[in-house]
Amino acid sequence: MTDTHDTSSTLESLPHPQEVLDAPSPAQEGPVGSFVEVARSGDARSGVLFTAHGPVQTPVFMPVGTYGAVKGLTPRDLKATGAQIVLGNAYHLAHRPGPELIEAHGGLHGFMGWDHGILTDSGGYQVFSLRGLQKIDDTGVDYRTHFDGSKHRMTPRSVLEVEAKLGSDIAMILDHCPPGDADRPLMRAAMERTTRWAREAAELREQILAPTQMCFGIVQGGTDLELREEHLGQIAELGFSGLALGGLSVGEPTAAMHATMAAVAPKMPTDKPRYVMGIGTPPDLVAAVRSGVDMFDCVMPTRHARNAQLFTWAGRMNIRRAEHRDDLRPIDDRCACECCTTTSRAYLRHLHRQNDPLYGRLATIHNLFFYAQLIAVLRQGLRSGTFDAVLASIQPMLDTYAPR
Numbered sequence: 001m002t003d004t005h006d007t008s009s010t011l012e013s014l015p016h017p018q019e020v021l022d023a024p025s026p027a028q029e030g031p032v033g034s035f036v037e038v039a040r041s042g043d044a045r046s047g048v049l050f051t052a053h054g055p056v057q058t059p060v061f062m063p064v065g066t067y068g069a070v071k072g073l074t075p076r077d078l079k080a081t082g083a084q085i086v087l088g089n090a091y092h093l094a095h096r097p098g099p100e101l102i103e104a105h106g107g108l109h110g111f112m113g114w115d116h117g118i119l120t121d122s123g124g125y126q127v128f129s130l131r132g133l134q135k136i137d138d139t140g141v142d143y144r145t146h147f148d149g150s151k152h153r154m155t156p157r158s159v160l161e162v163e164a165k166l167g168s169d170i171a172m173i174l175d176h177c178p179p180g181d182a183d184r185p186l187m188r189a190a191m192e193r194t195t196r197w198a199r200e201a202a203e204l205r206e207q208i209l210a211p212t213q214m215c216f217g218i219v220q221g222g223t224d225l226e227l228r229e230e231h232l233g234q235i236a237e238l239g240f241s242g243l244a245l246g247g248l249s250v251g252e253p254t255a256a257m258h259a260t261m262a263a264v265a266p267k268m269p270t271d272k273p274r275y276v277m278g279i280g281t282p283p284d285l286v287a288a289v290r291s292g293v294d295m296f297d298c299v300m301p302t303r304h305a306r307n308a309q310l311f312t313w314a315g316r317m318n319i320r321r322a323e324h325r326d327d328l329r330p331i332d333d334r335c336a337c338e339c340c341t342t343t344s345r346a347y348l349r350h351l352h353r354q355n356d357p358l359y360g361r362l363a364t365i366h367n368l369f370f371y372a373q374l375i376a377v378l379r380q381g382l383r384s385g386t387f388d389a390v391l392a393s394i395q396p397m398l399d400t401y402a403p404r
């Protein structure tokens with residue numbers, strides 16, 4: 001029994017992945033921090049976001065490099081996967097290695113040797129996940145780190161101060177993200193606190209961040225559409241450079257997550273980028289793009305790669321399985337990544353069994369390339385007026401990733 005499927009017939013009409021990744025940008029120059037929409041189909045849209053480190057073609061998937069590295073990849077590897085902008089985490093980097101050392105390198109770009117876009121998350125989500133290690137009040141959160149248990153305080157100001165030293169192109173503000181199963185009063189309390197912190201961040205940003213650093217606000221409200229709209233109204237008026245939907249993919253049913261994006265994203269301002277934090281599976285990304293979301297990030301392609309779970313155009317593949325032992329074919333014959341153009345399934349499985357670090361590098365390159373290609377194909381579909389045909393072509397592939 002194989003875990004991959006014959007989806008090739010419907011994919012024939014898609015352009016070659018490399019051609020898609022190499023497609024020229026329809027807008028080459030714009031003021032740093034600005035966003036232009038260049039194509040639209042229904043609620044879905046494509047645009048260009050201008051950062052201090054070059055234009056970002058949207059929709060865009062952002063690989064996660066929490067500590068200033070996408071595990072196992074060099075910046076050159078990362079660029080070759082089609083990555084345009086990567087994530088760092090202000091909380092993690094504030095403790096390891098500390099913002100001063102990063103600042104001494106000219107910021108996170110210099111520290112990592114990455115000359116393209118960087119978005120930093122506040123790390124509030126991680127701090128709120130430290131069960132029993134934090135005490136939250138209206139002006140911030142006291143916590144003990146998961147590194148050494150030392151005591152610290154995170155506030156809207158402290159987050160921006162760290163992000164200023166990191167020099168990220170996009171700085172996320174501190175927000176309060178409640179668990180997916182939080183009841184309405186808790187959801188509302190988190191919303192109100194997030195608004196208070198957002199107002200404070202909006203007042204401080206010009207004083208703390210560099211003029212080239214964008215600053216994004218975050219909308220909470222769970223899957224409650226009334227709360228989401230109310231909160232969107234509060235955050236949208238604060239003048240942030242972009243808006244994010246937080247608190248999705250935190251344990252709520254997939255259908256509710258998709259419905260929330262479909263209802264809320266189209267109501268977000270059209271002249272600013274829209275970001276959904278922490279998603280997701282290939283169907284989640286497609287649902288987000290269809291809803292008009294421009295940016296997403298997720299640990300899934302990188303974490304799954306290390307756990308032997310590979311994403312392919314023919315469905316998921318567990319490289320551990322015995323069926324791959326003698327298989328000379330690449331992971332995915334549609335894929336132009338370094339892994340698929342140089343190695344076989346048998347070799348990759350062998351590396352995995354030998355626990356060779358090369359396995360992690362090749363598998364991560366492949367999964368990130370798959371994600372970048374999937375989004376690039378959607379982007380190209382939007383820009384060439386063939387979005388519906390692209391959606392029809394990839395539907396059998398998406399079905400293989402549906403929850404089961």
Ligand SMILES: [Zn+2]
Nearest residue numbers: 335337340366
């Ligand atoms: Zn590949």
